[in-house]
Amino acid sequence: MPIEPQDLIEMYKTMLTIRRFEERAAREYEERHIPGIVHSYIGQEATATGVCANLRLDDRIVSTHRGHGHCIAKGADLKRMMAELYGRKTGYCKGKGGSMHIADFSVGMLGANGIVGAGLPIAVGAAMAAQLEGGDRVAAVFFGDGACQEGTFHESLNLASIWKLPIVFVCENNGYGVNTPAEYSIPVKDIADRAAAYAMPGVVVDGNDAAAVYEAAGRVVKAARAGKGPALLECKTYRWRRHAESKAFAELRPTGEIEAWKSRCPIASLERRLLEEGMATGQELADIDSQVLALIEEAVRFAEASPWPAPEDALEGVYSV
């Protein structure tokens, strides 16, 4: 199916929302309105966006420590996200989870995860649920290049393959696990090459090109819906900021490399395309940005205005009734 202008504009808006959310989260972290740790998704927006644009509300995703982008792309509410980062009672997790644990089961976002590689088995379970339900739901799981050296990567892809589960494994290869280059940790050229070890398709895509991700993901999602089993989609991308928003994490990557990737900004390039192909005017895009900024502002105000959890709230909710 050829990509519609409307889809591109939607994706543009989603990416911009992620970008603005992350910029704001970084600022609020810097100003100590957000405690703990925040892993910025800036630079990788096209991946979550392109993949999730293929998903329905009833499809399920599982995310990582760098999960804000996945949440937004899957349709999570900015206000409740920001409130969670602020540690407020109105946050998605009532302030119990924070950045690394945002989830919104109502939109099929089954949770970020602070443990590298831990989301894959959980997503396999979600895909098994989809299979047992008998419909055409799918699951998608995001993880970094670093996670591909964890045992769970291997076990999960294998399980999904032998059971022909409707799941897409989305590797966001941003070139580094903290400061360790992917080329150091991974002896094969493309992580997607590993798909062969599980008899599933492995696809490499430019993770900074939303349209390309959308199309590549579209093909594997469609196959998964049709009962043809899982796939591994490797999106080559880059994070612009340090590993996490804290000076405790040194930035050891070469400056030139960071700048080079910034010049390949996924949002700017989609913007160029939209303008060049006449799918949107500069004014329209500026309007989108204003809308997005307003939403973010609203989210921050919501968070600020939200009550703190009572200290004793900590004692509740360990078990479900």
Next chain:
Amino acid sequence: MPIEPQDLIEMYKTMLTIRRFEERAAREYEERHIPGIVHSYIGQEATATGVCANLRLDDRIVSTHRGHGHCIAKGADLKRMMAELYGRKTGYCKGKGGSMHIADFSVGMLGANGIVGAGLPIAVGAAMAAQLEGGDRVAAVFFGDGACQEGTFHESLNLASIWKLPIVFVCENNGYGVNTPAEYSIPVKDIADRAAAYAMPGVVVDGNDAAAVYEAAGRVVKAARAGKGPALLECKTYRWRRHAESKAFAELRPTGEIEAWKSRCPIASLERRLLEEGMATGQELADIDSQVLALIEEAVRFAEASPWPAPEDALEGVYSV
């Protein structure tokens, strides 16, 4: 290097030693002289034998729950092995380990292991030691087809590859993990195909042909010694007996299949070759068998005559001094 008749005869003797040891262990288990659990290596003798025939005393191996064959092939002492099975003080582990934990560090046998897949990381460490030592030692690690679905398989092969460690990963594909067929658990045709995911050579060999194993292992061991890094060697073989020597383990494999593999006995086929190619006479082979049987008998007598550990010995040896 072409295989020498003497090597074949040595391997014949090793295989026969394993066979006779296992036959006797099964009988002693049946007669309750051996407690706990015993996983028989019968049918798979060519694998341990062919691989270890390429190893020096100072090379190191790591084994599995089905480890007697590896011990014997690496040169462990039958008396101390049998004494360990008998739970005696003179056993390799002073009666503390039993069948699943026999080790003989003096011959580079770094231990059997009751946890599927757990030996691979340990062997990677042994290979790293070899590399740091700067000589040309290698490590080899044995594991089953079932272990290839554990996360440790993936992590270990990857680590060995990026560090170009001198190690051979020997997968003994006997077609089953307990009663689960390898084809059920593994979506690729050959486990060796997975080597590509770690940019290392993957080799498939007839695990019932000692000479073939010897030659295939020889090539990858040589490469490892030369600093060319690791390899994955898949030996296709079969176990003749149930998963373990206890009726608690049902035998669910098709009878025909078991019989078919018995007709491909690794020992009988090497025997045929030795005779056909005139490398040994029937008498010579019968003499070997007698010698082997005598050694096993001696091992059993040693075990029987050995003292039990004192109950309080249990309290000693948790820590090294």
Next chain:
Amino acid sequence: MREITYAEAAAEALREEFRRDDRTVHLSTDAPLQLQKEFGRDRVRVTPISESAFVGAAIGLAGSGFRPVVNIRMATFMFVAMDQFINQAAKITYMFGGQARFPIVYRVSVGAGMSMAAQHSISPYSMFMNIPGIKLIIPSTPYDMKGLLKTAIRDNNPVLSFEHTALGQVKGEAPEEEYTIPFGKAALRRQGSDVTVVALANMVHVALEAARELEKEGVSVEVIDPRTLVPLDKASIRESVARTGRLVVVDEACQTGGAAAEIASVVVEDSQTFKRLRSAPVRVCAPDVPIPYSPPMEKFVLPDKQRVMAAVKEALK
């Protein structure tokens, strides 16, 4: 009443609950054949030896509306999947603010005594007691196995069932009629007035033997089986000790950092109970060694009737 084995009790519990709720699914490296026959290979699924993957998959299943039962077989195999238990299953209900429920039953066998050596002879429940978010059951009889397991399958939380290897073929009464056993209610296995013995799993039987023997010597022993470790029925234990004034805890796990330490602490830290305590609590556990293979040594490390009797006498001094 009808008698069935501990293993049969578990099978019955599963069959009944699988019939009752078609959102139940079963995962294990080897499927229970009867269950698979009745409910099919899809719902009763054989897994490869990939514990992290299938322990975690159960979480995804549960979070998607299913009620998985996972048989890990021996408790020791949990360690290759430990992150999925500790950081995922136990924490996500809380961490996600209660958005979703995670009804999962993980079954594992524990205990030693079969010369399986250190790796395969472990009773690691105490470590999960320190990880809030998973309920822990520890059936000691066929009756309890069935009733606790049924409650576990209906519970909306991860439940870990510690089932003792040595009890598999042990028979006991269990009615044909439907029943469940509530969590957090200890069973009073025997009434007594001199000493309270709290015992776990197989040790319940050892404690009862000791109690019968001691009765002949004129010592009246009360035996309490907590049945579930999380939640723990502190009230019953304290009430009993307040009455007898003496506590012995019997567990075959290693002593240091074991459940026995928690049970002793629960008793002594309650000032009302503490006041009534007439002698130092005694723990009867395995010493702090990996369980050895050879029978004389293994027998030596596992608590037995003699050690329990000695401990009771110690408490009576």
Next chain:
Amino acid sequence: MREITYAEAAAEALREEFRRDDRTVHLSTDAPLQLQKEFGRDRVRVTPISESAFVGAAIGLAGSGFRPVVNIRMATFMFVAMDQFINQAAKITYMFGGQARFPIVYRVSVGAGMSMAAQHSISPYSMFMNIPGIKLIIPSTPYDMKGLLKTAIRDNNPVLSFEHTALGQVKGEAPEEEYTIPFGKAALRRQGSDVTVVALANMVHVALEAARELEKEGVSVEVIDPRTLVPLDKASIRESVARTGRLVVVDEACQTGGAAAEIASVVVEDSQTFKRLRSAPVRVCAPDVPIPYSPPMEKFVLPDKQRVMAAVKEALK
């Protein structure tokens, strides 16, 4: 005396021991840069995020004559490699009958207080106390960090070092001269006569604060820091409680099944000490919840000076 930070103390310990013994090697997902500079990328090796592989590789290295130091970073990452700790590192010395030595140091950071949420705020030492075969150190000062870590590197067994996140930049005295600290000897952090407070890691400082405050109120608190949990200096703890007659244990891990339960048990089960105990032991721990993210809740669950003071007063009642 010279002052250095807890983090610097660790770096010094490593540097000195790496100079002393060229069989030492270092594995971690991110290498300590100074150490790597001095000893090279081969001996100070960066690993992929493959904890099972490199935790296990350390065992193979140790069994082959090396002395690996592995920095896992946060304790929570141990769980993905748990089998290698529990079934391998801890057991093989014993299980192999002592044929080989396994000198390995595993370093992990523990503790909460940084709004890192449940997965990254864990203090799981008690579970390792129940697994014989690994020694456990828990330094609370720069001096101890250096001395204990040096002893750990020279020890011929697996040692797990629990290092508190909040202490990294805390300064303390440490001599330039070579020293080591023996395992199994508690540090008496403060002498007192009314109540014995046994505190772990960061809680040592909280306990000391509480003790200073209580002194103003005329209460004399003795503060003991066990320094190592395995081996545990039972004698010093019991001796102190026998003198004061009262015990408070402070630990920020969750209460149930924690180290505090073991310490309380060690005290009460000793009949001489029990006899001198004048009130119920009190545990001051985190309640049984996963550690929450939001500061007001996190602050609420972590033991603080007020709770310690209240516990001391409770013990004095």
